[in-house]
Amino acid sequence: MRDPLLQYPGYILRRASTAAMAEFASRIVVLGLRTSEATILQIVAENPGISQSALGRMLDIQRANMTPIAARLEARGLMRRLPSDGRSLGLELTDEGHLLAEKARAIIDTFETDLTNRIPAEHRAHLMPALLALWPSADA
Amino acid sequence: MRDPLLQYPGYILRRASTAAMAEFASRIVVLGLRTSEATILQIVAENPGISQSALGRMLDIQRANMTPIAARLEARGLMRRLPSDGRSLGLELTDEGHLLAEKARAIIDTFETDLTNRIPAEHRAHLMPALLALWPSADA
DNA sequence: TATTTATGTTATAGTCTATAACAGTCGACA
């Protein structure tokens, strides 16, 4: 029972990412949040007034798929959608949204620390720059 | 427009993986294959007779979800499912399956080479061991 | 032998993604 793809970094990237995402999802669900929702709360907290479209571009979520996600967060009382000009909706968290975003941030911090600690020390510093090179959108 | 999660390796892992998987999917689709199908062809080629369940465990695909995938490959004439004992199905590729597996392997090779080349040389050797440490199932 | 475990299957639901079409608005520019 040999996996001939184990030598390929792209394959390992996919498998490691899937496993990590599943673990994170199981941790964040205790707040009633999905991974994408936890992410959105963080970004809107940091960028109040950001439009739905701009948020979608930041996260590679298409406009059409953004609509129900944002509507759901608004319906839960976590986020407001205020018309900024005639077509755009500016997003901002409610007080309750900020509170939940902070709780989510704590879970994220713990998760990321756990993840980092699993990496052998001599490789740790190399992971981020290597991954960033694989992520074209990270123009920074 | 700041992304406060850019400092987190788990987040970058997810984003990099998503981008890489999308790129691979767009390359492998020219063979009429999905990512999971291309993977399965490689593994069955390397492990003829492997059971559906064992394959599923190897790829973290559940039995129930394995059924339609395997049935689809069989219906396309790429794979055979032969009863090995009264309950298990042993998988093996047809001639056509082997041919397509080889074409898929060429695309995989090119893709993985391209991916590797994007990583700055000084980080390259560290990516695999770091990712393997994040993937608990890689007991190897 | 009796009980437990494993395999494959069906059915079903949920999540995420992708595309097309539409109405309304904004901005550039002739």
Next chain:
DNA sequence: TGTCGACTGTTATAGACTATAACATAAATA
């Protein structure tokens, strides 16, 4: 200033992937 192209948000829809429960059957084990 008026027009045209680009942008925003929305709805509807389809596809892929995942997760769970229930079932029949077969194998393994105590």
